[in-house]
Amino acid sequence: MNYKSSYFILTCLGFGFAFLYVPILSMVVFSFNASKLVTVWDAANSPTLKWYYALLNNEEVLDAAWISLKIAVINASGSVILGTLAGFGLARFSQFRGRFTLNAMTTAPLVMPEVITGLSLLLLFVALEQLIGWPAGRGITTMTIGHMTFSMAYVTVIVNSRLATFDTALEEAAMDLGARPLKVFFVITLPIIFPAILSGWLLAFTLSWDDLVISSFTSGPGSSTLPMVVFSKVRLGVSPEINVLATITITVVTLMIAGVSLWMSRMAKLDKAAA
Amino acid sequence: MRRVGVTGRGLVVALPYMWLLLFFVVPFVIVLKISFSDIDLAIPPYKPLLEWVGKNSLAIKLNFNNYAFLFTDRLYVNAFLNSIKVAFISTVLCLAVGYPMAYGIARAKPAVRNLLLLLVILPFWTSLLLRVYAWIGLLKANGVINNVLLWLGLIHEPLTMLYTPFAMYIGIVYSYLPFFILPLYANLEKMDWQLLEAAEDLGCRPWQAFYKITLPLSRNGILAGSMLVFIPAVGEFVIPALLGGPNALMIGRVLWDEFFSNRAWPVASAVAILLLILLVPFMMWYQSVQARESAGAR
DSSP, rough: OOOOHHHHHHHHHHHOOOOOHHHHHHHHTTEEEOTTTTOOOTTOOOSSOOOHHHHOOOOOHHHHHHHHHHHHHHHHHHHHHHHHHHHHHHHOOSSEEEHHHEEEEEEEHHOOOHHHHHHHHHHHHHHHHHHHOOOOOOOOOHHHHHHHHHHHHHHHHHHHHHTTTOHHHHHHHHHHHHHHHHHHHHIIIIHHHHHHHHHHHHHHHHHHHOHHHHHHHHOOTTOOHHHHHHHHHHHHHHHHHHHHHHHHHHHHHHHHHHHHHHHHHHHHHHHHHHH | TTOOOOOOOHHHHHHHHHHIIIIIIIIHHHHHHTTOOOOSSSSSSBBOSSETTTTEEEEEEOHHHHHHHHHSSSHHHHHHHHHHHHHHHHHHHHHHHHHHHHHHHSOOOHHHHHHHHHHHHHHHHHHHHHHHHHHHHHTTTSSHHHHHHHHHHHSSOOOTTTTTTHHHHHHHHHHHHHHHHHHHHHHHHHHOHHHHHHHHHHTHHHHHHHIIHHHHHTTTHHHHHHHHHHHEEEEEHHHHHHHSTTOOOOOOHHHHHHHTSSOOOHHHHHHHHHHHHHHHHHHHHHHHHHHHHHHHOO
């Protein structure tokens, strides 16, 4: 391609990325600011790590983070199972009863406003409790179910689009050679979609870790997640500890994404070398 | 995969199917039901629809007051209209900011392209709540932007930016931009750029060629991106709650307050049902655009 980007496009890219990254970088910088005013730089005492110590000794935040972590891990694992099944079904079975409905049910959660999903899940849990006594009260279980319902839709899309780029030749060949469908799935299909499953797991984890609205509707007393604690703090204005939390989150996410994409590009190279 | 038996297929899709049916579709039926019940000072705060009257008759009592209430009180009508307006303007802003970016990424060299794409995706992986919070620090009276402008001497007293519609638009565009860029990029990436060269060889100016070729061919990408911004933005809660100030009347916020502050579950349910009726046509449109895109890709 001998196309040269015009100055207009380059300027737009520059401003666009500045728009995306200035807020993130400002949180990182001010997390080292000594002043309680957060955005007014206290040159005499900064940079400092005092807010890092404060955050790591904040019981409320740590408890909430532990609850969030539990929910996120269960949610990611469950969503990956449900989403892989749905994505595989949609990509590989051209016709089955309920295909249209399944497709609609896995697309809608991606765009559904969270207040609607959250409210409707809560009303379901209340109605179920009245009818059959389960779930008894609300807490980690109900929040996890809520998170899985929208996370699995994302996993479905990722797995489905990964499978769409691979034709069925390998799977067909294995079956011609006498492998049973289940074996074909585990020996051929699963390795093909493994990168998609991994990204799906990480995405489901992040979606759950970040979720505020659905958690707020489906949580019970004593089970506040990290975003719920952050939200109640942030409503009162800026707080230096939240900047620290943001910096830690950004660092972890960046390292994770960089690691996974390096690993994936290496796998892609191996694939090419093998072909 | 034709040889997987009918029962085998059934087993594979049954689990996700049942899950979504129970936890995604059935709840809407319950919301519909509760939107017709009376408010009650009890736990849960609504009255049952079905009641035994006497020995052998079951009475259904449908209460339309919740809906009538929503249409008589200007607050709710205004919140609906304002949400649509805010979501629409935000979508147009995302188009203005996102299209050149998606275009630039699609036309970059492959190595650069992957890096740029990663940079678009990265913010999407960091918490939405924290990214919206970052704008409070930037926009407030003694925030970063005001401090920089004061220091440069461009202004003499701080501008009021936080808790205004302006802040809300910034927050929505900022949070939803990756959702707009990604589907549009996926569409532009498949474009045959030789068409543009051909047009220019035949005497088309670059802007003309863009308007006549690139723009119509990327229509599905624009539509998909717009739906991914518009639909959730109509019901957005977090951004107006944090950046919009007390006057930012958005329907997601109204629903939240009815539910959590007023404990008016039936009213909140009626709001949810109306919002759903408003958004379902757009969701179906989105799905048909998606279907066309993937049919074109194969």
